[in-house]
Amino acid sequence: FRSVSQSRYATSAEGGTGGYSLDNCVRYQRILDILKPEPGALILDFGCGQGGFLRYCQEKGFRAIGIDPSQASQKEARILNCEIFSSLEELKNYYQGNDIQFLIISHVIEHLLEPIPQIQTLVKWAAFAKFYLEVPDASSYLSSHSMCWHQLYFEHLSHFSPQDLKHFAHQVGLHVQAEGQTPFSEQQCTALCA
Secondary structure, eight states, X not given: OOOGGGSGGGGOSSOOOOOOOHHHHHHHHHHHHHHOOOTTOEEEEETOTTSHHHHHHHHTTOEEEEEXXXXXXXXXXXXXXXXXXXXXXXXXXXXXXXXXXXXXXESOXXXXXXXXXXXXXXXXXXXXXXXXXXXBBGGGTTSTTSOOGGGOOXXXXXXXXXXXXXXHHHHTTOOOOOOOOEESOSTTTTXXXX
């Protein structure tokens, strides 16, 4: 098992993204609208970046915790008063897998060197959680309404079409309840996601 610390953002001085902004909050609400958690539900954001989703969840009455290996991201998340851990191993000292009702993996797996064993570990640990996976839709990269080749994100180590993501979900042991395609956000409406 290789940890999330192998992602590009783990050692980046700037850390990851996922801050608290109006555009991000609209995206965060989209995720909550899909999941429909009950008030007080415990949500784990794996690869939470700067903690924007955690803060948004707290404001909406949910309990939210995050994992991110980047010290820069952890610092930003703590400024937002978010509970953040550097690894699943650290998180396990404070929470049990059956505490987690929802597990968010949004724009993370494309950055991991070996995403299958990492996500399989999460699936086994949080066996009763509802998972939400979101990645850039690689099948839309070169369409006339999306990005040009020079805009491709070269820090993405894996690329997924909607069909690839569904296959990935099955490989890691998830049962797919819903699937779809959506713009990343209102401001980045041509960047499609699966």
